[in-house]
Amino acid sequence: VFGTFSSTVMCTAALMDTCSGPELAAALSKMGATTGIAVILGPILESTILRRTGDDLRFPFLLLSAEGALHFLIVLMMMPETLSRAKRRALDLGAALRSLNPFGFLTIYRSGNSTLQSLTTITTLQCALEGKCLSDMHQIWARNHLMLNFNTGRIFLQCYGTSCFIAGTYITPFLLRSMSARGFTTLCNLGLIIAKCMRMSERMAIYFTFV
Numbered sequence: 001v002f003g004t005f006s007s008t009v010m011c012t013a014a015l016m017d018t019c020s021g022p023e024l025a026a027a028l029s030k031m032g033a034t035t036g037i038a039v040i041l042g043p044i045l046e047s048t049i050l051r052r053t054g055d056d057l058r059f060p061f062l063l064l065s066a067e068g069a070l071h072f073l074i075v076l077m078m079m080p081e082t083l084s085r086a087k088r089r090a091l092d093l094g095a096a097l098r099s100l101n102p103f104g105f106l107t108i109y110r111s112g113n114s115t116l117q118s119l120t121t122i123t124t125l126q127c128a129l130e131g132k133c134l135s136d137m138h139q140i141w142a143r144n145h146l147m148l149n150f151n152t153g154r155i156f157l158q159c160y161g162t163s164c165f166i167a168g169t170y171i172t173p174f175l176l177r178s179m180s181a182r183g184f185t186t187l188c189n190l191g192l193i194i195a196k197c198m199r200m201s202e203r204m205a206i207y208f209t210f211v
Contacts, residue, residue, distance in 0.1 A: 006068065008130075008170065014075070017082050025176050033168025039161025043154040129192055138199070147203065 009032075013100050015027045046060050050103065053059045098104070125134065142148040175184050199205050 014079060018080070022176070026173065029168045029172040029176070031168070032172065033165050036161045036164030036168060037165070039164060040158050042161075043157050047154065129196075141199070 011031060012028070015024060015031065019027050045063075048062065051058050105120070109117055111117075139153075142153060142156070168189070175187065179187065
C-alpha cells in the first residue's frame with residue numbers, strides 16, 4: 001500500500017498539478033525517459049550490491065529506503081504549493097476517512113456529468129494496463145512459464161528501461177508533435193494490444209521483443 005503511493009503515481013499527480021496541455025505531455029515524456037535510465041542503472045547497481053554483500057537482499061531494500069527518504073526531502077523543499085492561501089482549508093479528518101471508501105468513485109456515475117463519467121472510465125481502463133498493475137502477473141509468467149532466472153530477468157528490465165528512454169526522449173515527443181491526442185492514444189493502445197499478445201509467447205525472442 002505504501003509503495004503504491006510513490007514513484008510514478010505521485011510523480012504523475014504532481015506533474016498534473018503543476019503542468020497542463022502540451023507542457024504536461026512534454027513533462028510526462030521526460031519522466032518516462034528518466035524512468036528508463038533508472039531502470040537501466042538499477043539492476044546494475046543491485047547486482048553490485050548483492051555481489052559485495054553475499055546476496056543479502058536486505059541491502060538493496062535499504063538503498064531503496066534511503067532513496068525514498070531523499071526523494072521525500074527534495075520534494076518537500078522544492079515542490080511549490082499550487083493552491084492559493086485563500087483556498088486552503090484545514091484538514092477534515094472525517095472527510096479524509098470517508099474518502100477511503102473504495103466504492104466512493106460510484107458517486108461520479110450518479111452526478112449526471114457525462115463528460116466526467118467518460119473521462120473516469122477511460123482513465124481507469126488505461127491505468128489497468130499500467131506497469132504497477134501488471135508487474136506481479138509478469139513476474140509469475142516469466143518465472144513459471146519462461147523459466148527466467150534472476151540474471152535474465154535483470155537483462156529484461158534493462159531492455160525495458162532502454163525502450164522507455166528511447167520512447168521518452170525521441171519517439172513520444174515526435175508523435176505528440178505529429179498527431180492529435182486521439183490519434184496518439186489510439187496508436188499507443190494498438191501497441192499495447194500487440195505487446196500483450198506477444199507477451200503470452202513462450203518463445204524468448206518474441207517475449208523480449210514486446211518491450
